[in-house]
Amino acid sequence: MDPFSITTNSILAVFTVMQLGPNFKDRYELNKQEVSKGNLSLKLSQLEHSDAGKYVCIVGSRTFEVQLQVFEVTGSPSGYLLQGKNLMLSIQGSSSASVTWSNNRKDKVTATQSTELKNGGRTLQIHNLQVEDSGTWMCHITSLSAKLDIPYKVLVIGFHNLKRETLYEAVNSTVSISYSLSTHLLQIRELEYVRVGLEWKPVIDSKYQGKFNFSVTSKEQPLSKQMANMQVTWKPSHTLEVKLSKVQFEDAGWYQCQLTVSRDHVEKAIHLVVMTGERKFWPLWTLQRKSGRSMGGAPQKVSADPVGPLSKWANVTLLCKLSAPIPPNAQLFWEHLNGTEKKLNMSGHSEVMVKTKTVGLWRCSLKVENNTITSIDYTVVKAAEWNNYVLIWAMVGLGASIVLLLLASLFIFIFTARQRRRRRAEKMAQARRDLFERRICQCQRQLKNDYSDA
Numbered sequence: 001m002d003p004f005s006i007t008t009n010s011i012l013a014v015f016t017v018m019q020l021g022p023n024f025k026d027r028y029e030l031n032k033q034e035v036s037k038g039n040l041s042l043k044l045s046q047l048e049h050s051d052a053g054k055y056v057c058i059v060g061s062r063t064f065e066v067q068l069q070v071f072e073v074t075g076s077p078s079g080y081l082l083q084g085k086n087l088m089l090s091i092q093g094s095s096s097a098s099v100t101w102s103n104n105r106k107d108k109v110t111a112t113q114s115t116e117l118k119n120g121g122r123t124l125q126i127h128n129l130q131v132e133d134s135g136t137w138m139c140h141i142t143s144l145s146a147k148l149d150i151p152y153k154v155l156v157i158g159f160h161n162l163k164r165e166t167l168y169e170a171v172n173s174t175v176s177i178s179y180s181l182s183t184h185l186l187q188i189r190e191l192e193y194v195r196v197g198l199e200w201k202p203v204i205d206s207k208y209q210g211k212f213n214f215s216v217t218s219k220e221q222p223l224s225k226q227m228a229n230m231q232v233t234w235k236p237s238h239t240l241e242v243k244l245s246k247v248q249f250e251d252a253g254w255y256q257c258q259l260t261v262s263r264d265h266v267e268k269a270i271h272l273v274v275m276t277g278e279r280k281f282w283p284l285w286t287l288q289r290k291s292g293r294s295m296g297g298a299p300q301k302v303s304a305d306p307v308g309p310l311s312k313w314a315n316v317t318l319l320c321k322l323s324a325p326i327p328p329n330a331q332l333f334w335e336h337l338n339g340t341e342k343k344l345n346m347s348g349h350s351e352v353m354v355k356t357k358t359v360g361l362w363r364c365s366l367k368v369e370n371n372t373i374t375s376i377d378y379t380v381v382k383a384a385e386w387n388n389y390v391l392i393w394a395m396v397g398l399g400a401s402i403v404l405l406l407l408a409s410l411f412i413f414i415f416t417a418r419q420r421r422r423r424r425a426e427k428m429a430q431a432r433r434d435l436f437e438r439r440i441c442q443c444q445r446q447l448k449n450d451y452s453d454a
Contacts, residue, residue, distance in 0.1 A: 048070070049093075084162075157182060195213065341354075362378050
């Protein structure tokens with residue numbers, strides 16, 4: 001008989017042998033009803049590598065031989081796999097058969113940057129696993145008289161789109177950040193070893209600060225936590241959502257979700273960039289922010305000096321600044337919409353300034369390869385003429401009031417000084433009169449004493 005191959009998880013019909021050893025107990029089946037029909041097939045279940053070898057069936061003087069080959073695909077590590085890790089698949093069995101591999105898309109595997117064939121093709125090394133690698137991979141075995149396809153299921157746990165993402169939002173808007181896992185965590189049996197956490201850091205060189213951390217259990221119920229303007233919600237088994245209401249410039253930074261399974265972990269970070277405008281309030285001027293559009297770019301600040309309805313002869317300085325360096329192929333510039341004025345930033349600078357007296361809508365934009373990444377609009381408003389006149393008369397009236405107040409204060413001061421001087425003169429005259437009277441009295445007493453002595 002020609003040899004043929006089977007897998008360890010299959011049940012294969014072979015010709016009946018006269019006697020089986022104790023290792024085959026409860027693992028073989030002989031259909032006695034088929035024997036009377038001339039079918040002497042033997043079925044073996046739960047095949048082991050030790051079952052490989054030659055099987056002999058003797059019927060009277062006739063002898064039939066069958067060569068059994070047992071193959072098995074093993075994976076290291078086995079079970080579930082975390083995103084970014086490596087997987088090694090090996091075929092165990094006869095070395096005389098030819099081995100090829102196909103991926104989960106049924107494409108033949110060759111040596112590439114992510115896959116490596118070793119040991120004559122009997123070992124397949126998959127580098128940097130991604131969630132897209134989940135599925136059934138096949139090992140194709142070809143011998144002289146038979147072919148065998150052995151499936152191996154690969155389950156990669158991680159995040160959809162692990163590439164770095166950047167969200168661009170305007171200040172005071174509502175931001176939603178979502179982390180979606182590739183696998184329903186309830187499929188993992190060791191749920192007590194699964195943890196999900198949320199971390200944040202303001203700048204790339206700083207350390208992450210923990211915001212939300214919990215263990216995944218078999219209970220399918222959502223978890224939620226409110227922290228200031230941040231609400232973190234865990235939807236059972238596969239999605240973590242972060243919602244920021246009225247986002248502020250200080251909320252910008254890196255938000256990272258970390259999934260820990262046993263001692264391994266995988267994480268995904270999303271960079272939140274907040275665009276905001278600054279206002280400087282001066283007595284006579286105002287620069288009105290019309291709108292801010294968030295489509296990309298870095299954190300952005302816009303200010304004007306001075307701020308307010310623009311008077312007839314005044315200039316206004318518009319400043320647009322990014323808190324992060326702009327990309328080398330990007331442009332940051334101010335432009336007057338429906339006009340011809342435009343101001344580009346200097347190479348290597350992260351801000352652009354324009355000094356103008358042109359009223360209307362101005363837009364600061366960040367463009368990369370002619371694509372607008374982010375922009376913010378400001379409207380410079382012209383002051384009405386009657387407002388100027390009212391302002392002038394108000395200033396004249398204010399000046400006149402100040403002059404009158406100063407004159408009144410001067411009059412009161414002079415009047416008070418004269419009163420003080422008059423009272424002081426009266427007191428001096430009274431003092432002189434009192435002194436003169438005391439001297440007359442003393443003289444009269446002295447004369448009386450002299451007359452008495454005489």
